[in-house]
Amino acid sequence: MEKFLLHTCCAPCGIAIIDELKSKYDLTVFFYNPNIYPEEEYLKRKAEVIRVCEEFGVPMIDMDYEIDKWQEIVKGKEDEPEGGGRCPICFGLRLEKTAATAKDKGFEIFATTLTMGRNKKADIINPLGLAIGKKYGVKFFEEDWKKDGRQEKSAEFVKNKNIYRQNYCGCAYSWTVAE
Ligand code: SF4
Structure with missing residues (x-):
């Protein structure tokens, strides 16, 4: 099976995707x-992703909480609304770290759960992923996860497993x- 690194933003966005990919690929979740x-929220979201990974038997790579780096790269975009000019920078940082790690650790494919979000546009995220994949020489798995009933499946998982949203x-x- 191909080695697949899945950037996961949170458990509600990730759970249906992890469930779908875990039998098709040698899957690792990337946080x-x-x-x-704040950091308390970061730890809360991470704990839920860990819980899902443990339950599904999928390994997870836990990266550092580089909030200072994030603040630095979005400087000047603080007043942008959600979905405005700050967001592609935020997506890009996370995708770039995923691709670099995939390259470093020998993953053949990488992806992100970000397009599961209602306000996350696939036509912004996927071209970014493709360009970053090209830069690192790792295949980007292009998908709009909010389609094909996955949001409904995710909502069901969240309810049944009492996942924090x-x-x-x-x-x-x-x-x-x-x-
Ligand atoms: S995607 Fe946009 S609104 Fe969401 S955390 Fe990143 S910068 Fe903030």
């Missing part, structure tokens, strides 16, 4: 999300306090 704020994208600028 690199330095955009998430956040109410904001991730960064401090998208943060709304839960009611």
Whole structure:
């Protein structure tokens, strides 16, 4: 089976995808999300991804929480709305780290769960993934995960397994306090 590295942003976006890919590929989940704020939230989302991986028997690579690096690269874009100019930079950082790790560790394919998000446009994320894949010489698995009933499948998993689902994208600028 081909070695597949799946960047996973959170358990609700990842679970149906991990379930779909785990029998088709030699799958490893990759957790690199330095955009998430505050750290308590980062740890909460990561713990849920770990729980899913353990349950499905899929290994996970846990990267460092490089929030300072993330802050640095989005400097000047703090006031952009979600879906504006800050987001492609945020996607790019995470995709680049995934591709670099895939290359380094001998993975043949990499992908991201990001297009599962309702507000995450595949026509922004997929071209970025393809360009970064080309740069690193690793195949990018192009998909719009929100299609073909996967969002519904994900919602079912979240409900049945009582998985934590956040109410904001991730960064401090998208943060709304839960009611
Ligand atoms: S809104 Fe979401 S995708 Fe956009 S910069 Fe913030 S965390 Fe990244």
